[in-house]
Amino acid sequence: MDTDVIIDIGDTHVGHRLAVTPPRGFVLDGGTVCRPNPIQAAINEAWARFCQRVRDVTKGKSYTLIHKGDVVEGVHHRASDALSINMTDQQLNAIDVLKELAADAAEVYFCRGTPAHAGQDSCFEEFVAQAVGAIPNGAGQYTRQVLDLRWNGLAIHAAHHIGTTGVHGGKATAPMAELAELRATAGQWGLRAPDIVTRGHRHDAVVVGTPSRRGMAWAIATPGWQGKTGFAYKIRGGRVGQLHVGGGIHEFRGGRFLPWVESYAIAPELPVEGGEDEQE
């Protein structure tokens, strides 16, 4: 459907103790509420700002919501930092987080996340996607590996995975390479090259544009909605990078695709220890 705006999000990881929750907290089976910790409270505040921004930008307009996977945290790698390993808990809370954004959307699409989080065959994500009204693909799946979407005459290629980097100067490399590879494949086999490539997974934002015969083509990565896990600290970009959350609000206006990724810094993660810095 040719809507006016694409809301381009992913990596909500609901169920992790540093990820977005419903406003009052993460609700366990039986009604116990795990109130948000300070990082979650900051991420929830950012989520509320993002949703308000969506309402402001889309006032009187229609939008397509794309969730690119890692909807829930899942149960993985013997990790002990989920609020609940009852997947029904994680799924119901994810539905609660996403329901307003999905209800106001003209259409909703889901991609499949990393199996460690999403479950094999995205089994933890299918239920969430169906519950918030996602459109199934031709095989009856409510989540798919790749969303190849036609929108206002443009070809959008959305999927979960993309390479990450610990180097600021290299942040555009993997998304740009993805666009370049898709262009090469399209030329090789006579397929349509995408105008917009968007990815999640790496929880880090970048937007890079490059000329094309339709004006510009774009390679985009969107942040997630989760604080830094122990796994994030194992890689340089995760360890030393600024934690930020957010999502894309891309408009089609005046015949042009106008990409935008709303990003909110979540800081400080913890106060300094051993005394305050002197004012400079």
Ligand SMILES: [Fe+2]
């Ligand atoms: Fe993720």
Ligand SMILES: [Fe+2]
């Ligand atoms: Fe992922």
